[in-house]
Amino acid sequence: AAARKGVDDSFYDEIQQVLIETDMGYEVAEEVLKMLRREVGARGADDTAEACDLLVEVIGRTLSSPVKTLVPDVSSPNKPVVILMTGVNGSGKTTVCGKLAKRYRLLGLKVLIVASDTFRAAAIDQLKIWAERAEVDFQGAKEGADPSSVVYDGLSRAKSEGHDIVIIDTAGRLQNKVNLMNELGKIRRTVDKQIEPDAIQSLLVIDSTTGQNAITQAEVFGEVAKLDGIILTKLDGTARGGIVLAIKQRMGLPVLEVGVGETINDLVPFDAAEYSRSLLG
Amino acid sequence: RLTETLQTAFKKLRGKGLLNEKAVDEGLREIRRALLDADVNFKVAKKFTDNIRERAVGEEVMKSLTPGQQLIKIVRDELVHLLGDTAVEPNVEKGRMNQFLLLGLQGSGKTTACAKLALNYKKDGYRPLLVPLDVYRPAAIKQLEVVGSQAGVDVFKIEEGGIPLEIMRQAYQFAKDKGYSLVIYDTAGRTTVDDEMMNEVIGLRKELQFEEVFLVIDSMTGQDAVTTATKFNESVGITGCILTKLDGDARGGAALSVRDVTGVPIIFASVGEGLKQLEPFHPDRMAGRILG
Numbered sequence: 325a326a327a328r329k330g331v332d333d334s335f336y337d338e339i340q341q342v343l344i345e346t347d348m349g350y351e352v353a354e355e356v357l358k359m360l361r362r363e364v365g366a367r368g369a370d371d372t373a374e375a376c377d378l379l380v381e382v383i384g385r386t387l388s389s390p391v392k393t394l395v396p397d398v399s400s401p402n403k404p405v406v407i408l409m410t411g412v413n414g415s416g417k418t419t420v421c422g423k424l425a426k427r428y429r430l431l432g433l434k435v436l437i438v439a440s441d442t443f444r445a446a447a448i449d450q451l452k453i454w455a456e457r458a459e460v461d462f463q464g465a466k467e468g469a470d471p472s473s474v475v476y477d478g479l480s481r482a483k484s485e486g487h488d489i490v491i492i493d494t495a496g497r498l499q500n501k502v503n504l505m506n507e508l509g510k511i512r513r514t515v516d517k518q519i520e521p522d523a524i525q526s527l528l529v530i531d532s533t534t535g536q537n538a539i540t541q542a543e544v545f546g547e548v549a550k551l552d553g554i555i556l557t558k559l560d561g562t563a564r565g566g567i568v569l570a571i572k573q574r575m576g577l578p579v580l581e582v583g584v585g586e587t588i589n590d591l592v593p594f595d596a597a598e599y600s601r602s603l604l605g
Numbered sequence: 606r607l608t609e610t611l612q613t614a615f616k617k618l619r620g621k622g623l624l625n626e627k628a629v630d631e632g633l634r635e636i637r638r639a640l641l642d643a644d645v646n647f648k649v650a651k652k653f654t655d656n657i658r659e660r661a662v663g664e665e666v667m668k669s670l671t672p673g674q675q676l677i678k679i680v681r682d683e684l685v686h687l688l689g690d691t692a693v694e695p696n697v698e699k700g701r702m703n704q705f706l707l708l709g710l711q712g713s714g715k716t717t718a719c720a721k722l723a724l725n726y727k728k729d730g731y732r733p734l735l736v737p738l739d740v741y742r743p744a745a746i747k748q749l750e751v752v753g754s755q756a757g758v759d760v761f762k763i764e765e766g767g768i769p770l771e772i773m774r775q776a777y778q779f780a781k782d783k784g785y786s787l788v789i790y791d792t793a794g795r796t797t798v799d800d801e802m803m804n805e806v807i808g809l810r811k812e813l814q815f816e817e818v819f820l821v822i823d824s825m826t827g828q829d830a831v832t833t834a835t836k837f838n839e840s841v842g843i844t845g846c847i848l849t850k851l852d853g854d855a856r857g858g859a860a861l862s863v864r865d866v867t868g869v870p871i872i873f874a875s876v877g878e879g880l881k882q883l884e885p886f887h888p889d890r891m892a893g894r895i896l897g
């Protein structure tokens with residue numbers, strides 16, 4: 325933001341461009357500008373540096389949420405806890421499964437990764453390598469096996485072997501493919517039949533380069549997979565991932581984790597204040 | 606829908622005998638909003654509406670009984686024109702060894718696109734060879750081998766953990782010796798701010814003569830399409846684009862952004878996960894899709 329300069333129309337125009345270029349979209353940018361004008365008025369901010377700080381506050385507040393990624397309570401008999409990883413093709417699901425698995429293992433938890441993507445070339449091989457890197461148990465499958473049966477088998481195994489947490493990787497799918505969304509719905513129902521509702525966390529993995537289509541993704545995936553939160557990946561690139569602000573505004577769905585690279589340690593819990601600073605930086 | 610929005614807006618203003626430049630400017634603002642909703646980059650959308658303003662305030666809109674429709678027609682024609690007017694043939698010829706290099710961000714669809722291209726040209730009578738240069742992603746080599754075998758084409762055999770530049774040199778020699786007519790090199794996904802990885806792909810690009818260097822772009826990409834395309838084009842130099850996942854419902858404004866900032870044609874559209882699902886890119890179809 326510019327140095328000591330008046331908070332005038334040209335400032336708001338500049339901010340509008342900055343906001344839209346983060347991918348939050350025209351409408352949400354307008355809403356943010358409205359909130360900013362109100363704050364500027366209320367606080368009597370008279371220079372752009374102060375207005376920019378207020379903007380960071382406004383966005384940080386909008387994004388903040390008490391929801392966190394599930395951590396199993398090892399003293400609870402309610403085992404296992406299940407994390408369901410969903411999202412469109414190439415968003416980063418398989419990689420996130422590996423990253424999360426290692427984090428849970430380091431907490432001393434017994435982790436099982438379930439490979440329900442039985443369709444894409446070398447998908448099971450890829451996830452198996454991540455399970456080996458994370459040093460956790462792996463429930464593989466035959467290519468072409470029914471995803472829901474793989475999930476069913478994985479959950480039965482987890483219950484009998486006493487795993488604390490099961491991470492289910494699913495195949496990438498576009499939300500306008502009815503048969504693939506039905507398949508995901510069936511996977512969710514398979515989990516529901518075996519696991520208590522508050523022991524399930526269903527996550528949508530969104531690539532931070534994604535534009536307005538991520539809103540539709542969140543809506544449609546939400547209908548079949550009952551989403552609890554978002555994992556925003558590839559934030560180590562040039563994209564800002566601002567679409568998550570639109571999703572939070574429209575649907576209340578929070579970001580829980582951020583992917584910041586391709587190695588197993590590159591996953592950090594979402595920090596709304598830090599993210600909104602970097603959004604405008 | 607954009608046409609109805611504009612017709613309604615113009616009807617209101619015309620009813621008061623007020624169809625004038627001010628009204629058209631409001632129409633252009635609506636169009637800019639529609640382009641932004643379609644993921645066209647902010648600066649590209651502004652430049653677009655600025656460029657059509659002269660025609661927009663001309664007689665064809667002002668004197669029309671359906672000014673909204675007229676304005677949309679101007680927008681659509683300009684979109685088609687900016688996207689390249691017609692489908693473009695890639696630079697491939699029989700009687701020589703053609704080489705394609707595919708690059709782009711992580712997860713954009715490169716490995717799948719390599720196999721699709723191989724299948725496509727195998728049908729045209731070429732003898733393709735796929736070369737895996739992604740030595741980083743777990744099971745990336747295996748993935749290319751699987752899709753290569755699904756396409757019924759050869760994949761250059763490499764061991765895990767090689768060096769991309771050396772693999773490229775060995776593969777090139779192998780392809781020459783065995784008489785392949787199309788060599789397609791798959792590279793690792795990379796971000797444009799990773800200097801080491803950008804230097805790697807710059808080195809690969811400089812090593813050989815490529816008939817096409819394809820930037821593979823996900824059609825659901827938002828504002829970042831400009832930054833990414835510019836960086837790849839300026840640092841590496843691309844000759845064409847492949848737009849992927851067009852079987853989704855993203856409007857695909859990234860197509861306009863990429864074409865606008867690089868001047869490079871979008872040559873192929875990937876329209877599904879299956880290897881047969883590759884088509885020539887059609888500017889007129891894309892224009893309609895962007896306008897929604």
Ligand SMILES: Nc1nc2c(ncn2[C@@H]2O[C@H](COP(=O)(O)OP(=O)(O)OP(=O)(O)O)[C@@H](O)[C@H]2O)c(=O)[nH]1
Pocket residue numbers: 411412413414415416417418419420441444447494495496497529557558559560561582583584585586590711712742794796
């Ligand atoms: N730079 C960067 N790359 C990432 C990140 N997360 C994932 N990737 C890369 O994105 C690409 C796709 O990741 P995958 O884990 O295969 O994505 P996926 O959603 O499982 O893909 P499909 O199963 O094919 O739908 C890989 O090259 C990953 O290394 C991240 O946070 N940063």
Ligand SMILES: Nc1nc2c(ncn2[C@@H]2O[C@H](COP(=O)(O)OP(=O)(O)OP(=O)(O)O)[C@@H](O)[C@H]2O)c(=O)[nH]1
Pocket residue numbers: 413414444496498709710711712713714715716717718739742745792793794795849850851852853875876877878
């Ligand atoms: N629906 C659909 N999926 C596609 C299309 N092209 C590729 N995919 C899928 O997108 C995902 C990523 O494809 P890849 O070929 O692995 O992408 P990549 O660019 O090689 O990924 P990295 O090597 O990790 O950078 C896979 O699930 C593919 O099946 C397409 O046109 N439509």
Ligand SMILES: [Mg+2]
Pocket residue numbers: 417418419441447494495496
């Ligand atoms: Mg995967």
Ligand SMILES: [Mg+2]
Pocket residue numbers: 715716717739745792793794
């Ligand atoms: Mg690849």
